[in-house]
Amino acid sequence: MGYRKKNRNVGIVGIGETKFSSHREDVNQPEMIHEAVRQALDDAGLKIDEIDCVVHGNMELFEMVHQPDMWHTLGSGAFGRDSFRLTTGGTTGGTLVCAADNLVASGMYDVVMAVGFEKLQEGHTTGGITNMADPLWARKLQSGALTAQAANKLIDEFGAERARKAAMIYRIIMDKHAGLNPNSHRAFGLDWDQMDDLIENSPPLIGDLRLIHMCSQSDGACVIIFASEEKAKKIAKTPVWVRDHITVHREETLDLHNNYYPNRTTHRFAAQQLYARNGIDNPLEYFDVFEMYDPSAWWGVDWLREFFLLEGDEHLKLVENKEIMIDGKMPINPSGGVIAANPIGATAIVRTAEAAKQVRGDAGPHQIPKPVNHALTSSFGGTMWTVLTMLEKDLDW
Amino acid sequence: MDNKIDTGDSYVIEGKLALPYTYFAGRVGSTFITTIRDKHKIMGVKCNTCDKVFVPPRQTCERCLEDIRENWVELGNTGEVVNFTVVRYEDKHLPRKVPFVLALIHLDGADTPMVHILDGVDPEEVKIGMKVQAVFAEKTTHTILDIDHFAPV
Ligand SMILES: [Zn+2]
Numbered sequence: 133m134g135y136r137k138k139n140r141n142v143g144i145v146g147i148g149e150t151k152f153s154s155h156r157e158d159v160n161q162p163e164m165i166h167e168a169v170r171q172a173l174d175d176a177g178l179k180i181d182e183i184d185c186v187v188h189g190n191m192e193l194f195e196m197v198h199q200p201d202m203w204h205t206l207g208s209g210a211f212g213r214d215s216f217r218l219t220t221g222g223t224t225g226g227t228l229v230c231a232a233d234n235l236v237a238s239g240m241y242d243v244v245m246a247v248g249f250e251k252l253q254e255g256h257t258t259g260g261i262t263n264m265a266d267p268l269w270a271r272k273l274q275s276g277a278l279t280a281q282a283a284n285k286l287i288d289e290f291g292a293e294r295a296r297k298a299a300m301i302y303r304i305i306m307d308k309h310a311g312l313n314p315n316s317h318r319a320f321g322l323d324w325d326q327m328d329d330l331i332e333n334s335p336p337l338i339g340d341l342r343l344i345h346m347c348s349q350s351d352g353a354c355v356i357i358f359a360s361e362e363k364a365k366k367i368a369k370t371p372v373w374v375r376d377h378i379t380v381h382r383e384e385t386l387d388l389h390n391n392y393y394p395n396r397t398t399h400r401f402a403a404q405q406l407y408a409r410n411g412i413d414n415p416l417e418y419f420d421v422f423e424m425y426d427p428s429a430w431w432g433v434d435w436l437r438e439f440f441l442l443e444g445d446e447h448l449k450l451v452e453n454k455e456i457m458i459d460g461k462m463p464i465n466p467s468g469g470v471i472a473a474n475p476i477g478a479t480a481i482v483r484t485a486e487a488a489k490q491v492r493g494d495a496g497p498h499q500i501p502k503p504v505n506h507a508l509t510s511s512f513g514g515t516m517w518t519v520l521t522m523l524e525k526d527l528d529w
Numbered sequence: 530m531d532n533k534i535d536t537g538d539s540y541v542i543e544g545k546l547a548l549p550y551t552y553f554a555g556r557v558g559s560t561f562i563t564t565i566r567d568k569h570k571i572m573g574v575k576c577n578t579c580d581k582v583f584v585p586p587r588q589t590c591e592r593c594l595e596d597i598r599e600n601w602v603e604l605g606n607t608g609e610v611v612n613f614t615v616v617r618y619e620d621k622h623l624p625r626k627v628p629f630v631l632a633l634i635h636l637d638g639a640d641t642p643m644v645h646i647l648d649g650v651d652p653e654e655v656k657i658g659m660k661v662q663a664v665f666a667e668k669t670t671h672t673i674l675d676i677d678h679f680a681p682v
Binding site for chain 2: 163209
């Protein structure tokens with residue numbers, strides 16, 4: 133695998149996150165980013181001169197501008213500093229975390245600031261997404277980011293009634309979490325008595341995917357500052373340690389449904405590798421929170437089985453028994469997740485930012501009531517692109 | 530030797546991408562544009578820490594990251610050419626019939642030059658150090674082209 137243990141430990145020492153919204157007419161892009169940069173610097177108690185390197189990312193083309201890292205220096209503070217730009221689609225924010233972690237762990241820089249943003253209100257998401265498709269084979273025969281694949285899979289396996297119900301329980305739980313998070317873009321105040329009505333009457337998008345299941349299009353930015361162990365201990369009262377991360381992707385250009393390779397998702401493959409090399413036998417027992425990149429309620433339900441290496445209907449039971457609620461056995465997305473806010477280039481870094489806040493114990497109204505020592509976060513993009521990151525409260529692994 | 534590549538029987542897909550977008554100027558950018566439009570005045574912002582006046586204005590000083598959005602400074606509508614180039618190729622995105630001059634103009638009172646069209650002078654006669662002044666557009670487009678161009682004083 134070519135995998136080696138880290139050269140040195142890396143801690144998260146500063147976090148900044150804007151309120152997510154689809155109405156940020158009041159700020160331009162650098163100004164919006166600056167809100168998160170300022171918050172992260174203040175959170176860490178650092179000045180911009182103490183940042184060695186800035187790593188910047190978003191989804192290419194979504195604002196119909198190029199090289200945003202260049203003109204964002206007005207807000208990012210990258211002026212006169214080493215800087216990298218990363219853009220790996222939906223996983224961009226997760227890749228920012230991996231890159232910043234690696235840059236510090238390698239010894240190249242002591243303090244690295246990762247900036248993820250998106251301002252979808254300014255651009256055209258579908259325009260950006262549909263242009264990913266192969267111009268000859270796929271561009272005229274695609275449904276963009278909307279797909280009913282996970283819904284079909286769950287319905288085939290567990291029957292329409294149980295599957296639809298599980299997806300809606302998941303959706304309502306995410307909305308209840310979003311209602312607690314002041315940065316949420318959308319929180320509708322959904323409740324259990326609306327289940328049947330939503331299952332029947334939410335506007336259909338494609339197959340069994342309905343509007344209510346799907347994520348929003350949001351504006352926002354998120355910044356995390358990473359530091360070497362030595363510096364992190366000086367900078368932060370409670371640094372959150374980045375234990376490990378893994379990236380796995382499989383690009384399916386021409387045929388999403390062929391049987392030429394084993395039908396194992398990149399999520400499950402990534403989880404298996406990550407847990408094996410970290411000696412984690414039972415991830416469901418080990419982790420105290422999971423911030424998942426869940427672009428729709430259907431995916432959220434289906435992917436639980438993959439990320440926790442579950443079998444049969446164990447994942448459905450977790451949802452049906454509401455064990456994924458903020459006070460449940462395995463809280464999923466106490467932030468409300470991606471369905472509540474999806475500023476794409478920031479979305480995946482928000483997962484790690486939110487999980488780190490849970491570990492610090494200062495997430496705010498959506499803080500998990502139990503102590504959080506071990507956190508898992510995921511990113512998703514492309515056709516099947518997975519990034520998993522593990523965070524720890526203590527340096528004791 | 531025949532270097533020609535055989536391209537027979539090769540299908541080429543003609544495509545066109547539509548890229549709709551909007552851009553929010555932010556409050557600082559909005560004030561800059563509306564002051565040019567409504568008052569025919571060019572404004573910059575000053576960073577007191579770095580002792581620099583920026584134009585076009587910005588909310589934060591990119592050097593020290595200080596919030597400078599309130600530090601408005603009225604600049605002269607006159608300045609000096611610090612560099613220029615002559616555009617000689619024709620294309621749809623260009624703002625003028627060629628040949629025309631794009632100049633970097635250092636406005637009186639500013640520390641950063643801004644780029645604009647220099648007109649009212651033969652391209653061959655433009656010189657670095659030339660004194661110029663803003664000529665405002667008769668019809669607003671609510672953009673930086675509310676300064677129609679700069680012309681020699
Ligand atoms: Zn300054």
